[in-house]
Amino acid sequence: MGFRDGVAAAVTAYAREQGLLTAAxxxxxxxxxxxAGGLTGVVSVKLDRPEFEGSTREWLGNAGVRVCVGQAVQDHIGGWLQRNPQRVAAVIDRIVRGSHRG
Incomplete structure (x- = not known):
């Protein structure tokens, strides 16, 4: 969940900076x-006492980790977005077009 939060925050912030989304x-x-973006990611976290949730124990449940992973992902994805504006424009275009589909 931290990965998802971080990616969403980074892409939204970038789109707002570029005028692709309004502040409000x-x-x-x-x-x-x-x-829409076809994004896949892998996050590796090492913990002394991991706590897993869900019926198949697939979600890491340590609350503090979600925030840390989200911030790290936001920082790193945000940097990549700034360095690759042409590639990002195509991805954001797919996201925007996807959001207008019924």
Missing amino acids: GPGFDADRIGS
């Missing part, structure tokens, strides 16, 4: 970014 308008959610 809603941001992009992680589901829209993932499906």
Whole structure:
């Protein structure tokens, strides 16, 4: 969840900086970014006492980790977005077009 939060925050902030989203308008959610942007990521976190949630124990439940991962992802994805404006424009275009589909 921290990964998803960080990506959504980074893409939304970048889109607002570039004038692609208004400051008052809603941001992009992680589901829209993932499906339209074709984004895949892997996050590795080492903990002394990991706590897993869900029926198949697939979600890391340590609350503090979500915030740390979200911030780290936001920082790193945000930097990549700034360094690759042409590639990002194509991804954001797919996200925006996807958000207008019924």
